[in-house]
Amino acid sequence: MEVTYLCPHCIGAINALDNIILSAKTEKNKHGLILLHEEIWNYSVIQTSSINAELGEIVDFFCPVCHASLNTEKGDHYAGYIRMDASGQESKIVISREYGDRRTFKITGEDIESYGESARKYMYPEWFL
Secondary structure, three states: OOEEEEOOOOOOEOEEOOEEEEEEEEOOOOEEEEEEEOOOOOOOEEEOOOOOOOOOOEEEEEOOOOOOEOEOOOOOOEEEEEEEEOOOOEEEEEEEOEOOOOOEEEEEOOEEEEEOHHHHHHOOOHHHO
């Protein structure tokens, strides 16, 4: 099934070749690109050598198209973007900004699906809605 990931600000597509492409900046002020696999449960990550984020480091994410921040205002250390499936179903994807933390949420209407080992302790975070 074909899926498109979109920036919530400019609605520009941010995925290509099975990866979500994000511009990133680490706590140590290193800049580069981070590619996340577009399957929500797949935590494969590719990062440019200029960023070299370390486990546990908080990373700021930006749209590679319009450069707007994808960091969420609610909750600690999350970023979000839109997922549009082939049928036109739109969901919000929320990811942890802590490098190496496997915590992802898919929000469709009021339905929240959680993925990753770290997500269990955040099963019903009210701040998503």
